[in-house]
Amino acid sequence: MSLRPAAASDLLIDGKLIPGSGGTFDVINPATEEVIGQAADATAADMDAAITAARVAFDTTDWSRDHAFRASCLRQLRDALLAHADEFKALATEEIGAPSFLTGGPQFQGPAEDLGYFADLAESYEWTRDLGVAKPMGLKNQRELRYEAAGVVGAITPWNFPHQINFAKIGPALAAGCTVVLKPAPDTPWAAALVGKVIAEETDFPAGVINIVTSSDHGVGAQLSSDPRVDIVSFTGSTATGKKIMAAAADSLKKVFLELGGKSAFIVLDDADLAGACAMAAFSVVTHAGQGCAITTRLVVPREKLAEAITATRDAMAGLPADDPAKPGTICGPLISAAQRDRVESYIAIAKEEGGTVEIGGGRPADKDKGFFVEPTLISGLDNSARAAQEEIFGPVLVIIAHDGDDDAIAIANDSPYGLSGMVYGTDEDRINKVVNGVRTGTMGVNGGIWYSADVPFGGYKQSGIGREMGVAGFEEYLESKAVARPA
Ligand code: NAD
Numbered sequence: 001m002s003l004r005p006a007a008a009s010d011l012l013i014d015g016k017l018i019p020g021s022g023g024t025f026d027v028i029n030p031a032t033e034e035v036i037g038q039a040a041d042a043t044a045a046d047m048d049a050a051i052t053a054a055r056v057a058f059d060t061t062d063w064s065r066d067h068a069f070r071a072s073c074l075r076q077l078r079d080a081l082l083a084h085a086d087e088f089k090a091l092a093t094e095e096i097g098a099p100s101f102l103t104g105g106p107q108f109q110g111p112a113e114d115l116g117y118f119a120d121l122a123e124s125y126e127w128t129r130d131l132g133v134a135k136p137m138g139l140k141n142q143r144e145l146r147y148e149a150a151g152v153v154g155a156i157t158p159w160n161f162p163h164q165i166n167f168a169k170i171g172p173a174l175a176a177g178c179t180v181v182l183k184p185a186p187d188t189p190w191a192a193a194l195v196g197k198v199i200a201e202e203t204d205f206p207a208g209v210i211n212i213v214t215s216s217d218h219g220v221g222a223q224l225s226s227d228p229r230v231d232i233v234s235f236t237g238s239t240a241t242g243k244k245i246m247a248a249a250a251d252s253l254k255k256v257f258l259e260l261g262g263k264s265a266f267i268v269l270d271d272a273d274l275a276g277a278c279a280m281a282a283f284s285v286v287t288h289a290g291q292g293c294a295i296t297t298r299l300v301v302p303r304e305k306l307a308e309a310i311t312a313t314r315d316a317m318a319g320l321p322a323d324d325p326a327k328p329g330t331i332c333g334p335l336i337s338a339a340q341r342d343r344v345e346s347y348i349a350i351a352k353e354e355g356g357t358v359e360i361g362g363g364r365p366a367d368k369d370k371g372f373f374v375e376p377t378l379i380s381g382l383d384n385s386a387r388a389a390q391e392e393i394f395g396p397v398l399v400i401i402a403h404d405g406d407d408d409a410i411a412i413a414n415d416s417p418y419g420l421s422g423m424v425y426g427t428d429e430d431r432i433n434k435v436v437n438g439v440r441t442g443t444m445g446v447n448g449g450i451w452y453s454a455d456v457p458f459g460g461y462k463q464s465g466i467g468r469e470m471g472v473a474g475f476e477e478y479l480e481s482k483a484v485a486r487p488a
Helices: 044-060 067-083 085-096 109-124 162-176 189-202 218-226 239-250 274-290 303-318 338-353 406-414 429-438 471-476
Strands: 011-013 016-018 024-028 035-040 128-134 141-149 152-156 179-183 210-212 232-236 255-259 264-268 296-302 357-360 377-380 397-403 422-425 479-487
Touching: 011 044, 011 189, 016 189, 024 189, 035 189, 044 152, 044 179, 044 210, 044 218, 067 085, 067 109, 067 162, 067 189, 085 109, 085 162, 085 189, 109 162, 109 471, 152 162, 152 218, 162 179, 162 189, 162 232, 162 471, 179 218, 189 210, 218 232, 218 239, 232 239, 239 255, 264 274, 264 406, 274 296, 274 303, 274 397, 274 422, 296 303, 296 406, 303 357, 303 377, 303 397, 338 357, 338 377, 338 397, 397 406, 406 429, 422 429
Parallel strands: 152 179, 152 232, 179 210, 232 255, 264 296, 264 422, 296 397, 377 397
Antiparallel strands: 011 016, 011 210, 024 035, 128 141, 141 479, 357 377
16 A cells, blocks of 8 residues: 555544645655645534544443454554655655654664554553552542543644654553644645555554644644533643644633743853763754754753854754755754744844854755755854744754853753753863753753653643653553442
């Protein structure tokens, strides 16, 4: 079976692959600006049908109670996806602009394999826990805690790592026994829609358990946050949209689970390998053109080593040009769209207006007349209060900031509305630990350490979000607990 749709990709609603009532919209290759095909354009009526299907499947089938069946469906999905891995990876490069070195990792292969982790959790989770006997109000009672699926999940996802984020939502939600309506970003509809095709044609998921609704209209996603039949909205995207979703969810008091933006700091202590740290910071910010919420975008270095750090980072960036994502060795591909490129370029202009110096990059690559590319860019001469240091740019743009010692570095890292991730480079364990403990973020790497894995909860402090994705904590986001007591 070829995944690439002959006409347009379909919606998956109530177990059937169907066209969107709104016709189709274009899927664009961000490296070439070519239209590579079409996706089904869902309307409000299609979303309504998807929510109905998910509600009925949750309320009237045994899906939420049959842990072994859910595990087997998820393993079937993992295996079917991996059987199509070459095609999914090639399409991820075309649709997302993902460099091929990432499609073998977090842009497809890793997250597809991780569905097995959630299948295992469905079977191994301690669904019932004995709380023993107690004497509330003097009466002896035997108590237990039962964990149950929370209901219908509306999953709304962005375009930057669509497979990773789609699977990190549908994997644990389905493993927990929820039913799901997935609404992917308009820029990357195929990454989700083609998973829907695999589900419909190659797995035993019952009708309505998983529904996939692509649309060019953000309002179709907004339905998930306001519809009272949806129990949880699981959202990844910008902080601005997260706030709208939380407000829209208030009326039906549904649970919101939010993975939002970041402006993470890469702290270099004065006893660190400066050149190694700067090379890693450059690599990190150009990876997938900086379109990662957990990417470190502020490089915070000892003031007395600032000049040396600028040179080392600039040299490292010079070896990581923006290029064709299909070309082996490319680290920095294109931005997803013209709008995103305009946004990144506007932030470079703002940084210059605020007194920043562009040390390298700052524009479009001279050798490319097509594609939404921006050169890897290093900006110096700003302090942490500058807009380029405070606001999420979501491009290959690194701001280098001087610190005056470990405490100052921690303060700079924390002087941000966000709290998603971070990195510290140093040699003294006590000093490293002080930084790790002092920085208020959901994840921290030490000397290049990589925390990303299926069993590691990921999420943010402050305006980077609410809740955790992946790991047992990510699975438990989709559960409710029920306390049961009887006289003993
Ligand atoms: P976005 O917020 O514009 O859109 C994300 C999704 O929300 C899309 O599917 C979109 O259609 C939908 N949407 C838009 N308006 C909506 C509304 N009012 N109600 C419901 N749904 C709505 O974000 P984006 O531009 O697609 O992605 C980039 C942003 O996502 C960046 O800010 C980035 O930091 C963030 N992000 C965060 C994480 C994380 O895990 N913390 C991961 C990836 C991306």
